[in-house]
Amino acid sequence: MIDRRRLLLTAAAGAGLAASGQVLAQEAPATTPVAQLNDWMDRVFKELVMTSPEILTSLGFDKGPMAAAKGQLDDRSQAKIDADEVKFNSFADELMAIDRSALSGRDAVNYDTVKFFGETVQISQGFDYGTGNSPYTISQLSGSYSNIPDFLDSQHSIETAEDAEAYLSRLSAFPTALDQETERMLADFAAGAIPPDFVIDKTLLQLANLHDTPASQSIMTTSVQRRAIEKEIPGDWAARAERIVQGEIYPALVRQAEAMKARRAEAVHDAGVWRLPDGEAWYTYGLRNSTTTTMTGEEVHQMGLEQVAELTARADGLLRAEGMTQGTVGQRIAAMGKDQRFIYPNTDEGKAALLADLNLQMQDMQERLPEYFGRIPKSPVEVRRVPVFTEAGAPGGYYQGPALDGSRPGAYYINLRDTAEWPKWTLPTLTYHEASPGHHHQIALQQENDEAPLLLKILGFSAYSEGWGLYAEQLADEMGVYADDPWGQIGYLQSLMFRATRLVVDSGLHHKRWSREQAIRYMVDTLGDQESAVTTEVERYAVWPGQASSYKIGHTEWVRMRASAKAALGDRFDIRGFHDTGLAVGGVPLTVLDRVITDWVASQQA
Template sequence: MRHSVSILALTLVAACASSTETRDIASPETAQKVQTSAAPAEEVQTPTAMEAATGASAVLKDTTKEARAKQAQTTEQAAIEETEKLYAFFSEQFDARIARSPMFQTSLGLKTNYNQWDDPSDEADIAHFKLDQAAASLMEELVDYDALTPDGQLSYRLFKNNALQQKSLFPFRHHNYVFDQMNGVQSSIPAFLINQHRIKSVSDADAYIERLNGIPEYLGGHLKNAQMSAEKGIRPPKFVYKYVRSDIANVLKGAPFSEGEDSPLFNDFKEKVNALDISSDEKLTLIMKANAALITSVQPAYEQLSAWLESDLENATDDDGSWKLPDGASFYQQRLAAMTTTDLSAAEIHTLGLKEVDRIHSEMRNIMQKVEFKGNFKEFFEFMRTDPQFYYSSDEEGRQRYIKEATQLIDTMKTKLPSAFNTFPKADLIVKRVEPFREKSAGKAFYQRPAADGSRPGTYYANLYNMNDMPTYQMEALAYHEGIPGHHMQLAISQELENVPRFRKYGRYTAYTEGWGLYTEYLPKEMGFYQDPYSDFGRLAMELWRAARLVVDTGIHDKKWTREQATQYLMTNTPNPEGDCIKAIDRYIVMPGQATAYKIGMLKILEVREKARAAMGANFSLAEFHDILLASGPIPLSELELSIDQWISESTSQS
């Protein structure tokens, strides 16, 4: 590092010397000397003397221009070198972060530490926090922000912003529920092994078995964290315990734990091992080792967790909002700031939600008239919620039909992308049903990004546990949001970006990420999709859902709404089925603030897009606009606006 600083210092000295030389040539004193020495010639005022003076002036201007160009080139080179130094620092820090997380290594497609889990202890969290904060401080000491390239400055700001956000949330690290129905470790363990631990060799299988045997320590560490939170009065509402214990029962359902079909983990291991090109005896040996690990390690660990949940249930209450937690109001405000990347208050977000709900209701009434529905608005919602034409059968045939048609929607969209995009992801995308062991508690739909090495495609997961919660009129918007041009376009392209620090490629700002997802539900309307008015109603229903989230999330966590009160608001103001509304409110309760990011992010994207369109007129390009949005990877909304302002400035100055 010292060597690079010395080189930079020499470069800056050279730049200063060049700058000084330019000032000497063009200074008033120098100009006066030239005029004085030329006085006799000026007195004669012959045409030849005038031409000579004009020629000298031209030479002087050319020399000044050349010096300025040289100075600019030197300054630009210094900025490149300073940015390269910064990016080398980021690479070191990212490598250090990867080294601390065997699970992150696996998610990146690496097979280092393939037999290990992360350290879930609070001591490890504290150590990671201190290292990250020290890295941010070290960056400020090592690098001159003003000397960086524009992209280097953006990376600097994002790294610093991440550290500041981490610092603001760290005191509340125990406020997040360890075991819940959305992100609970009880279901993330099997999901991780099934979806991310590949078995392409015997050593990979051995690593899988070692991870099975490591579950008692890993799950036990998370149990210790939950117990620590409970001692502070931080535990989820009563209804969450039922979800978590159901997940546990599903993990332990089937062989080798009980009679019946293979359990999810045993089935996954068998399928992967049986696909190996090894002898039957070798396969049997591996399967028997996994069988033993499941019985002696996995089952006791999960049963211990289930027993504690049962005993702790008597301490839980029906209070739902984060207001019930220690310093809950501050915690919620910090969550809103982190999720929306704005300083909007809970009251402002609540008011915005009410306003958006009214606007979307008005557009829905127009569709109700278009389809000539005979009845009032409430009855139209009930019709959309219950009419059999909008729901596939709750059997294997109905579920397969849904997956097939969702895939077809995405395939059709792929052919139309060039009309609105210049850049496309290299990674493939598949549509997959949420696995049965977690579908009862998991969300409606979600996306998993592809492996960086191309070994795993991006995946749009559709939750088909209850087909009455997945109306066909929402299928189109949902496929665009989770797949293309939504999260797959955004997250796959992000990790494929070149010359961008890896912490930016794999970073996440929920308002940007989910704002993009909601924006790309709307964008296809402008591209000519949603020709079926019911499908267009579905698009509006999805947007309405996100607007209503602003109301119910702040209602629950700021205004002390009950679970039932929030559910009833969704039932009254959206066409979604009751089961959908209940599951959604249960999600918002355990993930404070997260649901507010979608609508706020979408509104900002539309705002800056129309700002650019108005400023650039005929020079506005939708594809270029999307390039600008996707080229930096995930960023806060304030940075998104800055990037669009810069694009507008450059475009208008050229025209």
């Protein structure tokens, strides 16, 4: 994934292609603040569109005038990042020169959104280590070693021999990307940002899984072979890919692993970012970056404790209604998790049955949506397995947005390393979070909104999108999906409890200085989850400080705004209008969303 510092620039650049397919013509200088803002977006596109070939592919714009990008990977060197930083700051200065007081409505929303983003990115520039939302360039969750093979398989389309050649060109560029990140990783180490020992061990395991796989069986080889056969494209694609993988990519993976192993003895077991240089300031940045609020670690921790207590009491009532009265709520949920009637066999057949059930849940939800939304996404969504070579450290589920040009659907990924981690009562709420009415619904609508500026079709904030994902889980319950499924409703409440414990554990690790083991034990005891799944979660929070807090903080704000709107409008409150208004604005900071909803309420009152 492209470095977050460059996302504002490359996002605007990629989005601009949807309008023109080529560089915009030079126009007369803008004079009004509105024109200046639009001109600013256009020039970001014109001057920086070529910085991310991978973004162009992700958006479906690596065609026509931009076809050359399809054979390239992003430049991950520190020199490129430094150059982009200079450009970014220049654009940020220009944005600040625009008269904000002269903007209103959607223009004000656009300005405030990109201004917040720019200010947050500039805070991150003050640290000598890390990229975007992580203090570590390479971890079990970040790095081209895990991103590029999946990117090539799932996003690089192959329809022609030229596409297959571009695939091989990208394979040949992969070792350079790995070496560039290895150099940046070593710079992190020199600045005092060595990951915890358990992060290094998990990362080394995943690197080994990748380079120890016979090159002929690597996904990098089999992907081009499979798709060339499907499209009846003649050529020795598999053999050529295998030579690149074995002779060029695997040595670069080994170099990266050896560089990490060389510093393993210096790693400590402390999980929190507090131990790094300016670590407390990094966590303050991480919370702002992910939650789009000014909440402190202490405030996050207290919110988490209060919400865990409230949700646990609700879950207790549902469990008692099903005759489960003995033990803590966590112990009773743990017993549900071990009940074999809820467990799919951990076999290929069992995993296929699990995926089939997810598809049925998605179809059922699709029929319910029109009662709650005026706008329904046109883009479909598919359920996919997390790639086997990264499933050991990958999250349980995540979403990948569709291509802007419609060439690729949205994708809802589920980690099937062990079906015991997914009792049947946990799956519906995951589906509603990742697909509809959750991430796919929100992101597809954001991209399909013809009235939204192109930049706002791409830019996003975790608190908005993940908060919506949790709100979607709550909405599904309100839609009645659990009317005949009390176990599924318990699963829904346990999901909310899970996100509330994230507030406690994220702030526990990075503010309260909890150990990894303390965080794992707290989550297992509170939720009754499998320790293997919880361990993956806690290790995720260790490398993404603040991100885990964005979910429940965002959800709390979505719910608060809806309650405030209902109180103000009474019988005139329209749930479809509330949803359409909140989603039409695209991904924005929570403060901006609050103003949008407030303005909508005022318009309804008028």
